[in-house]
Amino acid sequence: MDYLPSLSLTTISIALLALLLTPTIMGLFSKNKFDVNGKTVLLTGASEGMGKSVAIQLAKKGASIIIVARNVGKLESALAEIKAAAPSPSQRFQYISADVSEEDGASRVIAEAIAWNNGASPSIVWCIAGSASPGLFISTPRSIMRKQMDINFWSCVDMAQAILSEWLSPSSLAANTNNEERHLVFTSSVVAFYPVVGYAPYAPSKAAIKSLSDCLVQECLLYGGEVKVHTVFPGTILSPGLENENLTKPEITHILEESDPVQTPDVVARKAIEGLERGEYLVTVSWLGALMRGCAWGGSRRGNWIVDTIVTWVAALVWFFVGWDLDGKVKAYGKRNGHPSTYGRK
Numbered sequence: 001m002d003y004l005p006s007l008s009l010t011t012i013s014i015a016l017l018a019l020l021l022t023p024t025i026m027g028l029f030s031k032n033k034f035d036v037n038g039k040t041v042l043l044t045g046a047s048e049g050m051g052k053s054v055a056i057q058l059a060k061k062g063a064s065i066i067i068v069a070r071n072v073g074k075l076e077s078a079l080a081e082i083k084a085a086a087p088s089p090s091q092r093f094q095y096i097s098a099d100v101s102e103e104d105g106a107s108r109v110i111a112e113a114i115a116w117n118n119g120a121s122p123s124i125v126w127c128i129a130g131s132a133s134p135g136l137f138i139s140t141p142r143s144i145m146r147k148q149m150d151i152n153f154w155s156c157v158d159m160a161q162a163i164l165s166e167w168l169s170p171s172s173l174a175a176n177t178n179n180e181e182r183h184l185v186f187t188s189s190v191v192a193f194y195p196v197v198g199y200a201p202y203a204p205s206k207a208a209i210k211s212l213s214d215c216l217v218q219e220c221l222l223y224g225g226e227v228k229v230h231t232v233f234p235g236t237i238l239s240p241g242l243e244n245e246n247l248t249k250p251e252i253t254h255i256l257e258e259s260d261p262v263q264t265p266d267v268v269a270r271k272a273i274e275g276l277e278r279g280e281y282l283v284t285v286s287w288l289g290a291l292m293r294g295c296a297w298g299g300s301r302r303g304n305w306i307v308d309t310i311v312t313w314v315a316a317l318v319w320f321f322v323g324w325d326l327d328g329k330v331k332a333y334g335k336r337n338g339h340p341s342t343y344g345r346k
């Protein structure tokens with residue numbers, strides 16, 4: 001009778017392992033749900049950092065690419081790199097210089113993109129342009145709070161309206177006789193799942209993207225479901241943007257971020273594309289990102305319901321300790337350094 005408990009433990013372990021491996025096993029047999037070969041893809045924020053890596057990797061997979069950013073010099077050199085990665089001479093490439101934080105930026109970009117693409121809308125739009133201005137809340141000018149919403153949130157709202165009103169118009173739906181899927185992808189951040197001190201100007205703008213994304217996923221069902229909406233949640237990306245935000249980041253934010261695995265733009269792009277190819281809706285690119293997503297699924301559409309639900313239980317337990325540990329670090333920092341007004345940005 002001795003062997004019974006150990007037998008059932010083995011059985012349970014094997015069953016659990018099989019359950020956890022299901023997505024991997026199914027992934028081997030399922031078809032690519034984000035096929036870009038021969039498609040036209042528009043990417044904002046693609047002259048450097050994660051956006052440029054996404055552009056190069058999608059060009060390698062056979063996509064025609066339009067990149068959007070402000071600085072023309074950077075756009076030109078990025079476009080040369082992207083072109084060089086393309087396997088087929090029939091792929092086409094273009095850049096559009098625009099500030100997507102301005103109210104009319106996105107609609108002008110979409111109009112120019114359609115004109116360049118011989119009257120057809122791009123079939124994939126991925127909003128990657130964004131930036132962070134970290135700082136402690138009460139010393140952050142309100143103008144910065146507003147600018148963070150402009151570049152991170154309103155840029156996504158405007159682009160979503162510009163492209164969805166093309167894709168979802170009665171004439172465009174009627175013309176799409178072979179039910180070609182269109183994809184709108186937003187880029188948020190793991191701080192949308194778990195915001196930390198120093199990101200008060202930034203995290204809300206990224207959390208608002210998740211909320212917009214959830215509404216749009218459901219709203220697109222009204223039109224038959226040919227349009228898919230997704231959001232990607234990177235952690236720390238070793239990019240020009242990170243170098244820039246680190247100039248003003250409070251020291252306590254650096255301390256809390258220490259455990260977040262730093263990833264190169266290429267790795268973030270590859271993992272994000274792999275998630276989209278598997279058909280995921282809320283895409284994370286690291287184990288910590290997946291755990292943080294587990295804290296925050298709420299009512300959002302899940303991928304593998306069983307696995308994602310088990311991860312939410314694990315995350316709830318793990319976060320009991322993480323939250324306690326990080327709050328402790330913040331309290332200790334406050335005690336050690338006194339009132340923030342005495343040390344400024346540090």
Ligand SMILES: NC(=O)C1=CN([C@@H]2O[C@H](COP(=O)(O)OP(=O)(O)OC[C@H]3O[C@@H](n4cnc5c(N)ncnc54)[C@H](OP(=O)(O)O)[C@@H]3O)[C@@H](O)[C@H]2O)C=CC1
Nearest residue numbers: 045047048049050069070071099100130189236237239241
């Ligand atoms: N770096 C990080 O640690 C993390 C970043 N993210 C998010 O991932 C995305 C990519 O980040 P990252 O790789 O660091 O980006 P970078 O800051 O390195 O690059 C940003 C790109 O966006 C363009 N851009 C910036 N502002 C505008 C604007 N107003 N209009 C049009 N284009 C603009 C830039 O070109 P130009 O300046 O010429 O316009 C550049 O091509 C962003 O949305 C960011 O918020 C999420 C999690 C972590």
Ligand SMILES: CCCCCCCCCCCCCCCC(=O)[C@@H](N)CO
Nearest residue numbers: 132189191196235236256257259260322
């Ligand atoms: C079991 C292990 C526990 C570890 C807990 C660590 C939690 C820290 C979370 C903070 C991560 C913030 C990344 C922000 C990225 C970003 O969006 C900015 N760089 C803006 O560009």
